[in-house]
Amino acid sequence: MAEPSHVPRAVIQRISFYLRQLEQLRHEGADTTSSAQLGEAIGASGAQVRKDLACFGHFGRRGVGYEVDRLIRILRAILAVDREWHVAVVGAGNIGRALSTHRVFYERGFRIVAVFDNDARKEGSACGSFKVRPMWDLDRAVRELGISVGIIAVPPHSAQQVADQLVAAGVRGLLNFAPVRVRVPDGFEVRSVDFAAELQQLAFHVAHLHNHDGPNE
Amino acid sequence: MAEPSHVPRAVIQRISFYLRQLEQLRHEGADTTSSAQLGEAIGASGAQVRKDLACFGHFGRRGVGYEVDRLIRILRAILAVDREWHVAVVGAGNIGRALSTHRVFYERGFRIVAVFDNDARKEGSACGSFKVRPMWDLDRAVRELGISVGIIAVPPHSAQQVADQLVAAGVRGLLNFAPVRVRVPDGFEVRSVDFAAELQQLAFHVAHLHNHDGPNE
């Protein structure tokens, strides 16, 4: 697999969408596809698709297009989702619980193998098919279960602390659902999902942009 | 309020983060702040902050900085979160339920006023403080409750259909949690949050990027 010397973030995001679309196409029985078709499905141009793929190699046949199965295998390898990732969820509140039982993760190769919470009342209670573990068990669990990704689903004021604990335990990638910026040392990676920020951005666009037919403004 | 003739999406995203940080600063008792401080907190440069704000007007005082309270009011007006938005959640599964009871929305001016599901078994059951409503009640509820934002928390295969129903009912902005691209007509707005895609992108970065101290690669 060609080394990703430097690949823009936006490319990786789209690669992930291409993969989703390819799986859909395979489900529909397609053997082959084109950059134009693939782009159309995710809202990008054919040229964009080809440029994105060109970051990693030459996967198509001129005049023909891309073989769906092969491209799926290739993109899975690029995204490193051709293996199982063991994931810990920290925070057994509403979001933590919802994520713990979320099928989509399982289908894409992410196995949630442990749920943690430092609220003693929740400890030992069921969360999906798991018993909630106390935070002091984190280090051992990460080691023994081979956890390399952590999901932060705790209130904002303890998110950074939880991130620090995960990093200390050796978890390399964090997905943060708390509405704060979480910092991690070099060699670790965080991505954040901020529901409220998404809604605020939506509010802006709805309020200001393209007032299609309303009589006002 | 200066009209946002054309404002990049990235600017809006950051404005939303600035607002969050300003509220934190106010909570800590700060009266005034600087572009450098604000930028540092969200991982951007001072120049970036000033350029972003300059899209909308002149809000600072040279040599002094920005008045926290005033800037909060201004940014709230820009993002259009200086009013109450009435929100419907469609899908009373794990995610729908978690979102319906999510405090952060309430704190930021988004009021979830109805939860829908077309599964008859769920109809009438409690979801937070709401009774789940059947989908055929959507039009009336949107009208009577003044709903202008919809959250799609249904399985991927019915997401587009739900989006169409929401649009038909007059809901202008959609926040989609299903892992598919949802299309809406001009004059409507969708944003998508895709957990699995986030994890895939995380996997890529963890697997390929900066291997900080491991002996391999």
Next chain:
DNA sequence: AGTTGTGAACTGATTCACAGCC
């Protein structure tokens, strides 16, 4: 002295256009 506001320079990403191959 300190900090904003902003044109100019730069960097990076997207689109264009077409040669190369099937």
Next chain:
DNA sequence: GGCTGTGAATCAGTTCACAACT
């Protein structure tokens, strides 16, 4: 004829550097 792969051109977004102001 059709579609990929890619250099060149365009476009957008970010950083720089400094004048303007308190």
